[in-house]
Amino acid sequence: MYAIIKTGGKQYRVQQDDVIEIEKLAVEDGAKEVTFSDVLAVNKDGELTLGAPVVENAVVKAEILEVAKAPKVIVYKYKAKKDYRKKQGHRQPFMKVKITAIEA
Numbered sequence: 621m622y623a624i625i626k627t628g629g630k631q632y633r634v635q636q637d638d639v640i641e642i643e644k645l646a647v648e649d650g651a652k653e654v655t656f657s658d659v660l661a662v663n664k665d666g667e668l669t670l671g672a673p674v675v676e677n678a679v680v681k682a683e684i685l686e687v688a689k690a691p692k693v694i695v696y697k698y699k700a701k702k703d704y705r706k707k708q709g710h711r712q713p714f715m716k717v718k719i720t721a722i723e724a
Contacts, residue, residue, distance in 0.1 A: 621635065621663060622722070623635075623663070623678070623722045624660045624661040624662075625658060625659055626656075626660055627642050627643065634722070637718065637719065638719045639685065640716070640717060640719070642714065643713075643715070644687065644715050647684070652683060654681075654684060655680065658674055659674055662675050662678055680722050682720060683720050687713070687716075689711040690712045690713075690714055692711050694709055695707070
């Protein structure tokens with residue numbers, strides 16, 4: 621059984637016990653679980669159920685394992701012969717979650 625969920629502007633194909641990295645969600649501090657209600661499709665025993673746009677009464681539950689930041693990306697801008705240089709760094713926050721249940 622698998623499901624296709626939408627979160628953070630991306631779509632993920634998930635099964636039970638999968639560990640995925642998603643965009644950081646606005647959840648309460650100390651929260652241990654998150655639910656995804658934007659389930660686009662569910663495959664149960666070879667029978668595919670598609671949503672229009674989401675599958676009704678379908679929920680994917682996940683356990684939050686880690687909230688961290690990705691490695692730093694350096695952004696460097698310059699203009700030749702104009703003495704303009706700008707160096708900037710960015711670390712994208714993400715959440716690592718483990719899928720615990722797919723309810724459809």
